[in-house]
Amino acid sequence: MTNLVSLNQTIVDVQRNFKNLLQKTYALIQKYNKAYGEEDGRAEFFVQYFLLNLWLLIQFDSFLEVFARRSNRVSRYIQFTPEDTIQFKSQYNTINRATYCTKAMFDVEHFLKSIAKLLGMNTEVGYREMTRKLKNSLNLTDYQLDILNALARVRNSLHNNGYHTEEDFEMVIRGNSYKFEKDKQVKFSGWGNLYIMFDELLDVIEFILETTDVKKLAKIPHTSMTYHNTQ
Numbered sequence: 001m002t003n004l005v006s007l008n009q010t011i012v013d014v015q016r017n018f019k020n021l022l023q024k025t026y027a028l029i030q031k032y033n034k035a036y037g038e039e040d041g042r043a044e045f046f047v048q049y050f051l052l053n054l055w056l057l058i059q060f061d062s063f064l065e066v067f068a069r070r071s072n073r074v075s076r077y078i079q080f081t082p083e084d085t086i087q088f089k090s091q092y093n094t095i096n097r098a099t100y101c102t103k104a105m106f107d108v109e110h111f112l113k114s115i116a117k118l119l120g121m122n123t124e125v126g127y128r129e130m131t132r133k134l135k136n137s138l139n140l141t142d143y144q145l146d147i148l149n150a151l152a153r154v155r156n157s158l159h160n161n162g163y164h165t166e167e168d169f170e171m172v173i174r175g176n177s178y179k180f181e182k183d184k185q186v187k188f189s190g191w192g193n194l195y196i197m198f199d200e201l202l203d204v205i206e207f208i209l210e211t212t213d214v215k216k217l218a219k220i221p222h223t224s225m226t227y228h229n230t231q
Contacts, residue, residue, distance in 0.1 A: 007093060011064060018060070018195060067085075105152055105155045173200055
């Protein structure tokens with residue numbers, strides 16, 4: 001089980017990476033705002049992802065504060081043994097990873113579905129089939145297709161107690177091998193690997209937006225969902 005010190009250091013180490021991802025996303029907001037206006041779904045997609053990364057950076061700060069040596073943010077509610085504290089801390093981190101992946105991939109899937117629909121594709125299919133259609137229509141590479149699907153698999157594994165329940169799948173990203181084996185635990189869903197995958201995913205989405213057919217689309221509607229308190 002991950003100990004307190006190593007998990008803290010992991011969070012500290014990846015903060016800079018996700019700050020870089022935040023800045024990269026901000027640059028994409030500016031690019032597509034200038035090209036299509038802020039009312040277009042292209043800019044809005046990156047706004048949503050920017051906000052998610054900002055939320056994550058704040059969560060990283062909160063994580064370090066909650067488990068600081070002199071913090072009472074847990075002890076004022078419950079007294080944990082050292083072993084229970086380690087377990088809680090690990091689960092706290094898992095909840096953050098699952099939340100981040102779920103929200104990010106929800107937005108990705110809806111955004112790509114919106115594009116596919118405007119291109120005249122049948123979108124009443126699963127995400128994986130839809131990405132295959134986009135690959136064939138926009139001449140994406142096998143690698144780009146795998147990037148679109150790898151994080152969906154990671155997201156699904158986080159919802160299944162860390163286990164991959166689908167068919168075997170393997171790909172190499174930046175020299176690192178990522179192998180999903182049916183009914184086996186996924187051991188590369190930590191923040192360092194998530195950063196690499198999402199950084200690559202942003203590049204694939206930008207590539208899609210720069211393809212000739214997608215650039216011809218005058219307007220992509222917003223697909224993000226906004227929740228309002230009605231009480």
